[in-house]
Amino acid sequence: xxxQSPFSFRNPWVSASVGITAGIAVLAAFAGLVWLPLAQxxxxxxxxxxAICSAAGVPRVSSQGNAIQPDFKTSNVVMTSEMLxxxxxxxxxxGATLAQRCAICHGPQGVSDANSPNLAxxxxxxTYKELNDFKTGARVNVVMSPFAANxxxxxxLDIAAYYSYLPRVPSNNLDPKxxxxxxxxxxxxxxxxxxxxxxxxxxxxxxGSPWLGGQSAVYIKAxxxxxxxxxxxxxxxxxxxxxxxxxxxxxxxQVARYYEAQP
Amino acid sequence: MLINKRxxxxxxxxxxxxxGLALLLGAWQMFLxxxxxxxxFNPEFYYRSVTAHGSAMGYVFxxxxxxxxxxxxxxxxxxxxxxxxxxxxxxxxxxAVGAIVAMIPVSLGLASVLYTFYPPMVGNPFYYIGVVMxxxxxxxxxxxxxxxxxxxxxxxxxKPVPLAMFANVAxxxxxxxxxxxxxLEIIFQILPVALGLTATIDAGLARVFFxxxxxxxVYFWLIPTxxxxxxxxxxxIGGRLYSDAMARISFILFVVVAMPIGVHHxxxxxxxxxxxxxxxxxxxxxxxxxxxxxxFTICASAEIASRLRGGSGAFGWVRALPWQNPIMxxxxxxxxxxxxxxxxxxxxxxxxxxASIHNTQWITGHFHLIFGGAIVIMYFAIAYDLWPxxxxxxxxxxxxxRTQLWLWFVGMIVTTFPWHYVGVLGMPRRMxxxxxxxxxxxxxxxxxxxxxxxxxILLISGMLFLTVLIRGQMAASSESGAYKFAVPxxxxxxxxVALNSFGLWLAxxxxxxxxxxxxxxxxxxxxxxxxxxAVYIGASR
Numbered sequence: 001x002x003x004q005s006p007f008s009f010r011n012p013w014v015s016a017s018v019g020i021t022a023g024i025a026v027l028a029a030f031a032g033l034v035w036l037p038l039a040q041x042x043x044x045x046x047x048x049x050x051a052i053c054s055a056a057g058v059p060r061v062s063s064q065g066n067a068i069q070p071d072f073k074t075s076n077v078v079m080t081s082e083m084l085x086x087x088x089x090x091x092x093x094x095g096a097t098l099a100q101r102c103a104i105c106h107g108p109q110g111v112s113d114a115n116s117p118n119l120a121x122x123x124x125x126x127t128y129k130e131l132n133d134f135k136t137g138a139r140v141n142v143v144m145s146p147f148a149a150n151x152x153x154x155x156x157l158d159i160a161a162y163y164s165y166l167p168r169v170p171s172n173n174l175d176p177k178x179x180x181x182x183x184x185x186x187x188x189x190x191x192x193x194x195x196x197x198x199x200x201x202x203x204x205x206x207x208g209s210p211w212l213g214g215q216s217a218v219y220i221k222a223x224x225x226x227x228x229x230x231x232x233x234x235x236x237x238x239x240x241x242x243x244x245x246x247x248x249x250x251x252x253x254q255v256a257r258y259y260e261a262q263p
Numbered sequence: 264m265l266i267n268k269r270x271x272x273x274x275x276x277x278x279x280x281x282x283g284l285a286l287l288l289g290a291w292q293m294f295l296x297x298x299x300x301x302x303x304f305n306p307e308f309y310y311r312s313v314t315a316h317g318s319a320m321g322y323v324f325x326x327x328x329x330x331x332x333x334x335x336x337x338x339x340x341x342x343x344x345x346x347x348x349x350x351x352x353x354x355x356x357x358x359a360v361g362a363i364v365a366m367i368p369v370s371l372g373l374a375s376v377l378y379t380f381y382p383p384m385v386g387n388p389f390y391y392i393g394v395v396m397x398x399x400x401x402x403x404x405x406x407x408x409x410x411x412x413x414x415x416x417x418x419x420x421x422k423p424v425p426l427a428m429f430a431n432v433a434x435x436x437x438x439x440x441x442x443x444x445x446x447l448e449i450i451f452q453i454l455p456v457a458l459g460l461t462a463t464i465d466a467g468l469a470r471v472f473f474x475x476x477x478x479x480x481v482y483f484w485l486i487p488t489x490x491x492x493x494x495x496x497x498x499x500i501g502g503r504l505y506s507d508a509m510a511r512i513s514f515i516l517f518v519v520v521a522m523p524i525g526v527h528h529x530x531x532x533x534x535x536x537x538x539x540x541x542x543x544x545x546x547x548x549x550x551x552x553x554x555x556x557x558x559f560t561i562c563a564s565a566e567i568a569s570r571l572r573g574g575s576g577a578f579g580w581v582r583a584l585p586w587q588n589p590i591m592x593x594x595x596x597x598x599x600x601x602x603x604x605x606x607x608x609x610x611x612x613x614x615x616x617x618a619s620i621h622n623t624q625w626i627t628g629h630f631h632l633i634f635g636g637a638i639v640i641m642y643f644a645i646a647y648d649l650w651p652x653x654x655x656x657x658x659x660x661x662x663x664x665r666t667q668l669w670l671w672f673v674g675m676i677v678t679t680f681p682w683h684y685v686g687v688l689g690m691p692r693r694m695x696x697x698x699x700x701x702x703x704x705x706x707x708x709x710x711x712x713x714x715x716x717x718x719x720i721l722l723i724s725g726m727l728f729l730t731v732l733i734r735g736q737m738a739a740s741s742e743s744g745a746y747k748f749a750v751p752x753x754x755x756x757x758x759x760v761a762l763n764s765f766g767l768w769l770a771x772x773x774x775x776x777x778x779x780x781x782x783x784x785x786x787x788x789x790x791x792x793x794x795x796x797a798v799y800i801g802a803s804r
Contacts, residue, residue, distance in 0.1 A: 011760075013761030017767065032541030032545075033541075080462055082462045203305070
């Protein structure tokens, strides 16, 4: 056995291996952090330190001056999948009282034949977001906007909690045997349409997506048209506008009838 | 001398049982997403299957092979019983129970996150806990390898560590360190979310931690294969190892540079700066070096064996090799697949070239060719070589073994070459459904069908492999003698201490980790605005 220590630089193995490794690391760092960034005129770097920071990925504050502001109101609700999933009894009770003013269209038990949304059993986060968007003007409706204008944040939370507490009631057009259209189960990948069921409950439920089972077909169609034409714009990241624009009239008919027939 | 045969056999049998099940899932997936199958299934089942296939093939199967082979090497090369037999069994049961704990939520559809976790997707906590149990079980093995080597060295201060044991311990240290990344990711990022303690996750940081594991894990899978190249192959074909020192340097290079290079898996991720991506790219290039050294040494060893058998000529010696010998065949086929896979790998590691194939089926083709092909075919060879010594019964179905190895090779080529091709055409990976009726995608339909057919060939080969082992288990007893490793051409009397110990190399490994990963990790840990809401998989409907 060699009696040289594996940690002494007098051991040629140590000096050579540490030297070569460090040499490669220094060269790679120089090339990656200094030379290559400076060789790219598009980066508009002000010097070596700027090059190093840019290549190391130090976050930079982008200039806000050029940001284009939309010419319409956008939603200010931040959705998370845990949002409003833990109802509280006091809130539900307050919501029941507040919801009396909603009953004329949405039904005393959150279900009606007025072609307005059936709210019984709807996810609280969904109802809350829509109320909030009506209040801020991110979503506009001649009937709902004035109702929402005077609601406080707590009112909206309470109404949402109350409706999510009510049991879902099947619609008069219930037909569970109706086969799901292809757009619901598989979407249309080539038109960038995810399956409806991937967010709206058949396959998975995603934060902010309403439960569509038993909703009025008239209402679903009207909303898809509103998304497609851009008259409704409060969907998160334009998800529904991008989908609705790509859907055919036949597909819109199919999904509206399908969801109306679901429990 | 193999003493704890039951321990080693238990590892191999569990590994191959898991392999057989996962192979079945793999072949089914190939069929499902091909144009041979009409689109009428729930894609959720596909993702469940991909998660199960990946977790079994990535975490359980090679880990058990590495552990079982490691215990065999310890006893055979150090010529003494394994120290810590009870701990070894404990490690085995941790892996076995962990695999079951992980697979239950996966099969229930509660953790279809694919085996690389993909945060911010978060599944059922038991999936992650199961994976952690597998890793902890393997860490027991890492510790045992180190302890057995240390005790042997104290007892034999003047002898060089046998090459097989040196390589085995190198592999265990590499795994010990590289598994830390995924462990950090699971324990500090994913589990708190999965258990409901927080609702947001730093997906970027989690992915950086996983990249720490993701690349070197392949080298951990590769080490048993390389050990077989160096210490089984020359002996099995009646030759000698060309160079003992070259072998040690190859394994040392793996220890030093296999791990701090994982960011090349994140070339299109935004959270790591381009400068660090470039540095990782450079070091990834370096990791080709030990493989090139190995190919050279193994070919030279084959030439020695051939010339001893009377082979002659510049290339004529190739014909004189014992091609009837399954180990010869497996090694040659493995090297061919390693060559193709390695060439593809050079494209993946190039910062610019990667952009054209990143996240396409090319990548799936690449890692199946390297791992499923070059590596796993040598696992078969290891099993064929060890089996008679473990069971005390001879393996006699040589024809079946050769058929099996050829089928595996052909199946893997038929599976992965079309995969690479459709990847170049732009077919994304990790998708259950492709609309082959679309004119833009229909040209890929033939290639995808072809690779589904390759999957079927692989399944047949896998079943043949299990048949050979089962038949061996039932054969008449026969004495197979002591298990020996290949002898080098020139037995070194003295070995530099650097080639006989790990301190220096482990220090370099950790040092390079700090240089290449320190800043990207520190930055993401400090930045608070990098947290995003978790996306729960299998949430209540």
